[in-house]
Amino acid sequence: MILASHGLIASLQGGFDADYQGILTYATTQGYTLPSAGQQILQNQLVLDLKTGGIWTKLDTFAVFATDGNSDFALIDWKRLSQFTAVNSPTFTTNVGFSGNSTSAYVNTNFNPSTSGVNYTLNNASRIMYGDFPSDSGYPESAAGGLDNLTRSSNNNTRQRINQGSSNVLAGPANWTGNNIFKSLNRTSLTNIEMFGNLTQTSTTATSTSISNNNQWLLAGNSAFSTSANIFKIYGMGASLVSENTDLYNALNTYITSL
Amino acid sequence: MIIVLHPNAEQYTALNGYMHNSSELLFVKDGSDRWIVGLEVLSDSNFAEIHDQLELLERIEYTPFPEI
Numbered sequence: 170m171i172l173a174s175h176g177l178i179a180s181l182q183g184g185f186d187a188d189y190q191g192i193l194t195y196a197t198t199q200g201y202t203l204p205s206a207g208q209q210i211l212q213n214q215l216v217l218d219l220k221t222g223g224i225w226t227k228l229d230t231f232a233v234f235a236t237d238g239n240s241d242f243a244l245i246d247w248k249r250l251s252q253f254t255a256v257n258s259p260t261f262t263t264n265v266g267f268s269g270n271s272t273s274a275y276v277n278t279n280f281n282p283s284t285s286g287v288n289y290t291l292n293n294a295s296r297i298m299y300g301d302f303p304s305d306s307g308y309p310e311s312a313a314g315g316l317d318n319l320t321r322s323s324n325n326n327t328r329q330r331i332n333q334g335s336s337n338v339l340a341g342p343a344n345w346t347g348n349n350i351f352k353s354l355n356r357t358s359l360t361n362i363e364m365f366g367n368l369t370q371t372s373t374t375a376t377s378t379s380i381s382n383n384n385q386w387l388l389a390g391n392s393a394f395s396t397s398a399n400i401f402k403i404y405g406m407g408a409s410l411v412s413e414n415t416d417l418y419n420a421l422n423t424y425i426t427s428l
Numbered sequence: 429m430i431i432v433l434h435p436n437a438e439q440y441t442a443l444n445g446y447m448h449n450s451s452e453l454l455f456v457k458d459g460s461d462r463w464i465v466g467l468e469v470l471s472d473s474n475f476a477e478i479h480d481q482l483e484l485l486e487r488i489e490y491t492p493f494p495e496i
Contacts, residue, residue, distance in 0.1 A: 240450065240451075241450045252450045254447075255474075256453075257466060257468070258451065270466040270468050272456075272465075272466040273466045392493050393492070393493045394456075
């Protein structure tokens with residue numbers, strides 16, 4: 170019923186949003202398996218919702234892993250029309266996303282914020298993710314598997330980093346774990362950081378030092394690799410998205426819960 | 429105990445960096461400083477072309493990194 174309604178709207182508007190159509194065209198050119206017709210409508214709506222919320226233009230990289238397209242389609246960077254890379258066979262589950270294997274598997278976003286960041290800058294930056302990040306499940310993401318731009322799935326942990334090198338920690342911790350959760354780490358100034366777990370906001374500080382000159386990796390950090398407990402369903406990086414958080418959460422949550 | 433695949437020098441050279449579609453094989457170091465890759469690569473259809481070579485890799489016990 171909902172799909173039919175969305176489909177009617179798309180039909181009346183004369184087709185898909187140009188950027189979403191560009192994603193489908195890119196995938197077709199690459200020979201990837203496209204999502205089902207119903208899911209294409211949902212994904213088109215996701216792009217429209219991100220645009221309505223003023224979010225789309227602030228993202229530099231964005232991928233939706235939760236899809237019934239194939240794993241190659243799941244790894245499309247919707248903003249750059251290029252590919253994330255599945256390194257050493259992270260597990261892809263249809264309509265869910267990618268998870269790790271504890272030993273060697275990860276996803277390379279192929280996005281280096283130092284050389285490719287446009288909206289993502291030293292003191293105005295965000296990393297957004299939707300998925301399963303339960304407590305004590307390690308390091309969901311980092312710059313090239315190291316300590317820069319690291320997040321930690323552990324309650325009351327201060328080792329969450331965005332443009333603050335490999336040693337600076339947060340002045341105050343945040344509970345930032347859970348399953349089917351939206352998380353974002355936003356740097357809004359030289360010192361200020363705003364974290365969101367769904368719609369719950371935590372403000373803290375950590376002085377920025379530099380933008381990491383490495384690709385951001387998912388399912389890896391601190392020289393270790395995530396267990397299967399960490400599951401990435403959606404991921405993105407761009408400018409700070411604090412005032413847009415409610416619209417961002419609603420757009421992503423609407424998509425995920427519609428699958 | 430987790431079992432992983434460990435290449436010798438010749439196998440490392442032959443397989444490291446193999447790419448097909450959006451998948452890539454890149455050996456990583458374990459906590460004992462040995463090049464390894466998880467068994468999941470054996471069932472990855474994007475690695476079908478090198479499956480027989482992957483099956484020849486030594487199976488060893490994975491050494492995790494110490495928690496910091």
